Amino acid sequence: MLIASGLGLGGAALLGGCGGGDSSGSGASAEPGAVRFGVNEARGSGPAFQRNEAMANAYAAAQGVEVTLNAVDHNTFQESINTYLQGTPDDVFTWFAGYRMSQFAENGLISDVSDLWPVDGMGEAFQQASTAPDGNQYFMPAGYYPWAVFYRKSVFEENGWTAPESADDFDALLQDMDGKGITPFAFAAKDAWAPMGTFDILNMRLNGYDFHMQLTKGEQAWDSPEVRQVFERWAQLLPYHQQNALGRTWQEAATSMANGDCGMYLLGTFVVDGVADVADDLDFFTFPALDDTIGNDALDAPIDGFCVAAGSDNQAAAKAFLQFLGTAEAADAANSEADAPMIAANSNASTEAYGALQKKSAEVVQQASSIAQFLDRDTNADLANTVITAALQDFIRTPDRIDEITTSIQQQAQSILGTS
Structure with a gap:
């Protein structure tokens, strides 16, 4: 079941992003369990929140575990994340590829999830975007947008x-x-x-x-x-x-x-x-x-996704959830429930919910010679x-x-x- 609660910046409430589920083509599986999942969109704020909620619900239903969802508005999340990660963070949190991910990795604030890679349906570009300077992966892509x-x-x-x-x-x-x-x-x-x-x-x-x-x-x-x-x-x-x-x-x-x-x-x-x-x-x-x-x-064309907080005391369950969040199953759950679909990072995800904008966006990104985050x-x-x-x-x-x-x-x- 999914338990939804408000995000308190002083408590365990801001982060999200581990995966379990189908590990076909992926690295080692982790043991599913109850997790705390924080997202960078206020409750009811729109499709982005809906997509994260739908993925959490899908995982909770499939694994029969509890996912405690915490939500905070985007700007407050951005401004508070550094302090939060050094406190008592949730197990998994929404975050971004690129330098912002690498900086947390270098500072020891997020967990190495290299054992979950490679990921079925994600090519080298996504793996590279999830890789810190030490050569290890600390991120699970979900979607992107030009x-x-x-x-x-x-x-x-x-x-x-x-x-x-x-x-x-x-x-x-x-x-x-x-x-x-x-x-x-x-x-x-x-x-x-x-x-x-x-x-x-x-x-x-x-x-x-x-x-x-x-x-x-x-x-x-x-x-x-x-x-x-x-x-x-x-x-x-x-x-x-x-x-x-x-x-x-x-x-x-x-x-x-x-x-x-x-x-x-x-x-x-x-x-x-x-x-x-x-x-x-x-x-x-x-x-x-x-x-x-x-x-x-x-x-x-920024890549959005998830990290496991190093401060979480629930690493195995967090990795199981993170692994799920990178699957086509998670992307399909997100896009079936949200008013507007994301362009899934996992190439095995269905494009049935895509409108003309999403299809054109995917084509434009594929044709670009260089992608900045x-x-x-x-x-x-x-x-x-x-x-x-x-x-x-x-x-x-x-x-x-x-x-x-x-x-x-x-x-x-x-x-x-x-x-x-």
């Missing part, structure tokens, strides 16, 4: 607009939307992570994927001409974005796109969670090339959450302070990353 430019097909058709294929097409589209009284881009920055998507795509379009990864590791400087170029281009685009973004959540921005006040929205495919009523009318295009020598085949997942958490988020919000507020902002980021990045 960031792209979303729009309503009916709005584009009514205005004779088409997806831009070049920088000139893009600029012309912005000007035409603006001239017709439609704000080209919905935009939100109250959720401090959201503007990182715009920075990432501009950086990869102007400087390339390799530069993006070097920047996040401290191998390139934040006050370099290349980064200043990103902010300069962004400053040119800001007038085409919704104003007063610092007071707007991503869901509110999505509503602005859904109701036709804004023509487009750069976000992940989870945008459908906020505009379910018009989901069938949505389409997207990848952000166009801004430098033909770089192209537009790099994108952010998102700025706050590709770099040090302290740098991302305490420095870069504040700097991007500062830039949005005062875009004429580029030199001051980039210099400040670089000084703090040197201190946090220990680079010179």
